[in-house]
Amino acid sequence: MGMTYVQKVIAAACNRPTVAIGDVVEPEVHLAMSHENGALVMNQFSEIYKDTGLEARVWNPDRIAIILDHRVPAESSKTATNQKKLREFCGKQGIARFHDIRGDEGGICHQILPEYGYVRPGMVVVGTDSHTTSHGALGAFAFGIGATEMASVWTLGHILNVEVPGTIRVNVNGKLSPFVGPKDLILYLIGQLTAEGANFKVLEFHGDTIRSMSTSGRLVLCNMSVEAGATSGIVPPDTETQRYLREEAGVKDELQLMTPDVDAVYEKTLEINAARLDPQIACPHTVDNIKTVKEVANIKVDQIVIGSCTNGRLDDLAAAAQILKGKKIARGTRMLIFPASWRIYREALQRGYLSALAEAGAVICNPGCGPCLGVHQGALGDKEVALATTNRNFKGRMGNPNSEVYLCSPEVAAASALTGTISDPREGGR
Amino acid sequence: MGKVVLKVADDISTDIIYPGRFMATVLPTETPQFAFADHTDFNNKLKNNQVPKGSYIVAGQNFGCGSSREQAASCLKGWELTVIAKHFSRIFLQNSINLGLATVICPDILADEGDEIEIAGEVVRNVTKGKEFKITPLPKARQAIIDAGGLIPYTRQRLLMNKA
Numbered sequence: 001m002g003m004t005y006v007q008k009v010i011a012a013a014c015n016r017p018t019v020a021i022g023d024v025v026e027p028e029v030h031l032a033m034s035h036e037n038g039a040l041v042m043n044q045f046s047e048i049y050k051d052t053g054l055e056a057r058v059w060n061p062d063r064i065a066i067i068l069d070h071r072v073p074a075e076s077s078k079t080a081t082n083q084k085k086l087r088e089f090c091g092k093q094g095i096a097r098f099h100d101i102r103g104d105e106g107g108i109c110h111q112i113l114p115e116y117g118y119v120r121p122g123m124v125v126v127g128t129d130s131h132t133t134s135h136g137a138l139g140a141f142a143f144g145i146g147a148t149e150m151a152s153v154w155t156l157g158h159i160l161n162v163e164v165p166g167t168i169r170v171n172v173n174g175k176l177s178p179f180v181g182p183k184d185l186i187l188y189l190i191g192q193l194t195a196e197g198a199n200f201k202v203l204e205f206h207g208d209t210i211r212s213m214s215t216s217g218r219l220v221l222c223n224m225s226v227e228a229g230a231t232s233g234i235v236p237p238d239t240e241t242q243r244y245l246r247e248e249a250g251v252k253d254e255l256q257l258m259t260p261d262v263d264a265v266y267e268k269t270l271e272i273n274a275a276r277l278d279p280q281i282a283c284p285h286t287v288d289n290i291k292t293v294k295e296v297a298n299i300k301v302d303q304i305v306i307g308s309c310t311n312g313r314l315d316d317l318a319a320a321a322q323i324l325k326g327k328k329i330a331r332g333t334r335m336l337i338f339p340a341s342w343r344i345y346r347e348a349l350q351r352g353y354l355s356a357l358a359e360a361g362a363v364i365c366n367p368g369c370g371p372c373l374g375v376h377q378g379a380l381g382d383k384e385v386a387l388a389t390t391n392r393n394f395k396g397r398m399g400n401p402n403s404e405v406y407l408c409s410p411e412v413a414a415a416s417a418l419t420g421t422i423s424d425p426r427e428g429g430r
Numbered sequence: 431m432g433k434v435v436l437k438v439a440d441d442i443s444t445d446i447i448y449p450g451r452f453m454a455t456v457l458p459t460e461t462p463q464f465a466f467a468d469h470t471d472f473n474n475k476l477k478n479n480q481v482p483k484g485s486y487i488v489a490g491q492n493f494g495c496g497s498s499r500e501q502a503a504s505c506l507k508g509w510e511l512t513v514i515a516k517h518f519s520r521i522f523l524q525n526s527i528n529l530g531l532a533t534v535i536c537p538d539i540l541a542d543e544g545d546e547i548e549i550a551g552e553v554v555r556n557v558t559k560g561k562e563f564k565i566t567p568l569p570k571a572r573q574a575i576i577d578a579g580g581l582i583p584y585t586r587q588r589l590l591m592n593k594a
């Protein structure tokens with residue numbers, strides 16, 4: 001019986017010719033990522049070593065990456081102290097893939113990992129962040145874990161008790177219409193699957209829409225796969241994956257390009273006609289509460305946010321700048337931009353996107369998670385409505401349980417900034 | 431035997447169980463104060479010690495979806511609550527097993543706040559309603575971590591085995 005993509009990755013990481021769905025295995029970990037919550041991992045890591053008489057050393061410092069992004073620059077003394085502990089820990093353990101609060105190397109973890117070529121096809125990647133699913137865009141089996149699980153990985157170099165997941169195959173064909181993109185596609189899919197429709201499963205993306213999609217777009221799909229409950233979203237690697245890794249991430253070593261077997265067994269196969277998609281929006285307070293933008297048009301918006309690990313890349317900023325250039329954001333609506341990394345920030349600066357956005361009235365924040373998780377910047381007032389290109393709209397997500405968050409593409413966000421109400425970018429937003 | 435002290439709907443996210451703004455607080459011992467922080471009534475009951483150890487939270491499908499934050503499991507463990515859900519989100523379930531938070535998968539569970547609950551082998555017994563509901567057991571490999579007392583002692587055993 002043939003194997004799905006994820007079965008192949010897991011089998012290789014277990015040094016076995018095959019694995020069956022449901023097998024409980026302990027694959028080798030190729031990359032283990034944490035952000036500020038690495039402070040908790042450190043604590044659990046030292047608990048593991050307690051009373052063993054052994055010195056607490058991570059299994060392989062070259063396979064660990066720590067990126068400070070969730071609260072940068074620190075919003076409180078507590079965070080600053082956690083960040084300081086991590087800085088010292090990385091120094092002591094020899095963890096070179098440490099991305100501090102810096103304008104050259106900083107950014108959101110899920111952007112830094114691909115940008116620096118840390119993720120390759122065929123890797124097993126774990127991260128103490130649920131959106132670690134993002135890295136499936138480069139053909140890795142990448143998934144989120146808790147801090148104690150990570151402490152165990154730091155100790156042993158394997159992830160214990162992984163159940164080989166079943167896979168849902170998603171075939172996407174057809175050309176996306178103008179002003180409709182990867183974000184609309186994944187929102188639509190989450191609406192179809194529901195928030196738990198892919199729980200414990202992998203989403204494997206295929207079809208000509210995916211083949212002609214940039215890595216940036218694939219990152220959007222895999223990033224949000226977890227919002228349907230998926231363990232991981234995966235795009236089997238192809239020429240675009242190679243192009244991205246060689247040209248944008250500077251990877252020189254040989255790449256391992258696997259494909260799923262033609263007789264692989266899938267839990268089910270979904271077919272999506274991309275040409276038929278309209279701009280989509282996730283309404284409060286669940287990500288699977290999907291409507292078309294048309295259905296909720298004209299709702300007044302107080303704050304618009306463009307950024308995050310989902311849609312804070314150069315093509316997202318370019319799309320927003322194109323819509324807003326030479327125009328003004330409606331009075332009564334404020335717009336925050338937070339690019340996903342400092343490399344993106346500098347490039348957007350050079351290309352004039354940031355000045356176009358600021359001249360329209362947007363506030364450009366520093367790269368990082370910013371308003372996305374509601375702890376640091378851009379909190380909402382009572383009864384305010386936000387429209388964001390981020391990935392979660394749970395009650396209280398943006399720091400205030402008495403506010404509402406809608407999720408959309410950068411195009412919808414920018415078009416809505418002009419009117420101050422939720423707007424379809426195909427009408428008037430240009 | 432214990433009482434259902436909180437009943438919640440489907441798709442309860444970790445943002446509700448442990449809001450993101452308290453995430454600078456990381457140590458398992460410090461997190462219980464923020465359990466269901468925005469659910470003020472319930473949070474007050476917890477903090478005023480009006481919820482006895484061994485009480486139950488009853489949830490619908492996909493409990494613990496969203497962020498991988500482990501605080502969402504440690505904050506409930508701190509009050510020694512047991513969560514009975516129709517099913518759990520993957521990361522939350524694994525975190526609970528790792529930290530020793532009692533979780534019970536019970537797809538047909540019917541219970542209301544105030545009901546008396548008893549776990550009897552392979553069933554959840556709702557004493558108040560006089561009904562029993564079947565438990566879906568965890569995979570064996572998960573049970574090994576629970577039997578070891580959580581992932582920390584389990585990993586420690588493995589570490590010592592490797593060094594031996």
Ligand code: SF4
Nearest residue numbers: 131308309369372373
């Ligand atoms: S941008 Fe938001 S979703 Fe992405 S890693 Fe940061 S907090 Fe998580």
